Amino acid sequence: MGRIFLLMGKSTSGKDTIYRELIKNEELKLNKVIPYTTRPMRDGETDGVQYFFKDEQGYQNLKADGKIIEERTYHTNYGEWRYFTVDDGQIDLSAGNYLVIGTLESYCYIRDYFGKENVVPLLIDVDAKIRLQRAMHREDKQEHPKYDEMCRRFLADEEDFSEDKIAQAMVQDRFKNNDKIDDCINEITRYIIQKIG
Structure with missing residues (x-):
């Protein structure tokens, strides 16, 4: 039986880049959702x-x-x-393992839908100052920057990923992405191999 690995974190935590690298990793054989x-x-x-x-x-x-x-x-x-x-x-758990990007809230729904034993949370942690710097850099590259929306998302994420909500969702393992993203990707890769091995 396969598993769903649910990658989550606040905006600009590096989820999209980490997702792309994990999907490309042939050793993991993760299917996209x-x-x-x-x-x-x-x-x-x-x-x-x-x-x-x-x-x-x-x-x-x-x-x-x-x-x-x-x-x-x-x-x-x-x-x-x-x-x-x-x-x-x-998603067909009899056919393999899957990688999904979501939120803490979506993790809870997907876990309840497919069963706790079949859904593995992967929470990316990034310090607030680094997230703000990354958000500004990303928005600066847009043809029509939406700085007001960037600020709204930052504040909403602080609430959506509060320590209380993380504890309520029973998410324990976290992966830091403050420095080199490759270090975070390698740590998550080892973790997934351990879970599917």
């Missing part, structure tokens, strides 16, 4: 690669069909943005 969102695509994103981008009607259709495993709605400065995981056949 692409989440869904109603938010607009960022520069450089492609539908079906980082996310499946849906409009509100597409989201409502999936919800009406009972296909949504978990969902989060963020009330942004640009409207409601939904992020969700869909039971669309991407």
Whole structure:
């Protein structure tokens, strides 16, 4: 029986880079699970690669069909943005192991849906000052920077990943990504090998 490794952390914790490197690692043989969102695509994103981008009607259709495993709605400065995981056949635990990017909240829903023994949390920790510096650098590269949204996300993450919520979710293992991202990737790789070995 396979497992779902759920990579989570605050914005600009390095999740996307870590995800790409773990997926590329042939030793791990992790399958991708692409989440869904109603938010607009960022520069450089492609539908079906980082996310499946849906409009509100597409989201409502999936919800009406009972296909949504978990969902989060963020009330942004640009409207409601939904992020969700869909039971669309991407996950088959009899066929292998999977890597998913999510939040603490989505981890709890996915864990409850697939069973605690089948879902392994991978929490990335980064100091607040480093996260802010990374967020500014990323936003500076956008054609139309949204600094107000960047600040909202930073503050929301502080609440969403509070120590109380981490404890309630029973997430114990954490992986620091304050310095060289390769060190964090190597630590997570060893951890996954231990879990699937």
